[in-house]
Amino acid sequence: MSTTYKQIKTIQEFIGAIRLRVDVFIKEQQCAPGWEPDEEDKVSEHFIALVDRKIVGTARVRRPNPEEIKIERMAIDKGFRGKGVGDGLLRYVIKQTMRSKPKRIWMQAQTHAQAFYEKCGFHAVSKPYDLYGIEHVDMELMVLDKK
Numbered sequence: 001m002s003t004t005y006k007q008i009k010t011i012q013e014f015i016g017a018i019r020l021r022v023d024v025f026i027k028e029q030q031c032a033p034g035w036e037p038d039e040e041d042k043v044s045e046h047f048i049a050l051v052d053r054k055i056v057g058t059a060r061v062r063r064p065n066p067e068e069i070k071i072e073r074m075a076i077d078k079g080f081r082g083k084g085v086g087d088g089l090l091r092y093v094i095k096q097t098m099r100s101k102p103k104r105i106w107m108q109a110q111t112h113a114q115a116f117y118e119k120c121g122f123h124a125v126s127k128p129y130d131l132y133g134i135e136h137v138d139m140e141l142m143v144l145d146k147k
């Protein structure tokens with residue numbers, strides 16, 4: 001399986017990413033229908049993973065301030081999970097965002113996926129808490145130079 005990763009450039013790619021997020025977060029995880037897409041999409045960078053031109057993964061990046069990166073809405077097509085796509089996409093997103101030399105890269109991770117994010121270098125920095133009816137934990141990337 002050959003997987004490619006890229007930042008979204010076209011409206012068609014954006015629509016494809018939102019379709020996947022609706023499938024995963026609204027249909028599969030039963031989040032509120034108004035949750036996808038949201039206003040933050042207008043000010044976010046969007047990334048996708050493709051297999052044979054099919055969008056099989058997505059994630060978005062927000063910059064609450066110039067020194068901070070927040071990774072959100074990471075979703076892999078159900079039929080493509082457990083094949084390394086999420087790992088590849090997350091590493092690609094981190095590599096791209098590191099170019100701006102952020103002081104902090106973090107996320108609000110669903111606790112069921114905590115071990116997945118730990119494999120990419122994140123660690124928990126909060127206790128678990130409820131968000132939209134799903135247990136989350138704040139996680140931060142360890143490898144950053146905080147000086």
Ligand SMILES: CC(C)(COP(=O)(O)OP(=O)(O)OC[C@H]1O[C@@H](n2cnc3c(N)ncnc32)[C@H](O)[C@@H]1OP(=O)(O)O)[C@@H](O)C(=O)NCCC(=O)NCCS
Nearest residue numbers: 074075076081082083084085086087109110112113115116
């Ligand atoms: C969580 C998610 C993004 C992982 O993507 P994926 O493509 O299935 O993950 P990968 O195949 O790249 O897995 C990479 C590694 O993490 C591990 N891993 C993946 N999901 C895991 C999980 N839920 N719990 C524990 N380990 C997990 C894999 O076993 C693999 O380990 P290995 O390298 O030792 O083999 C995907 O399951 C998903 O989209 N879930 C639904 C949406 C969701 O919950 N998103 C998270 C929002 S915070």
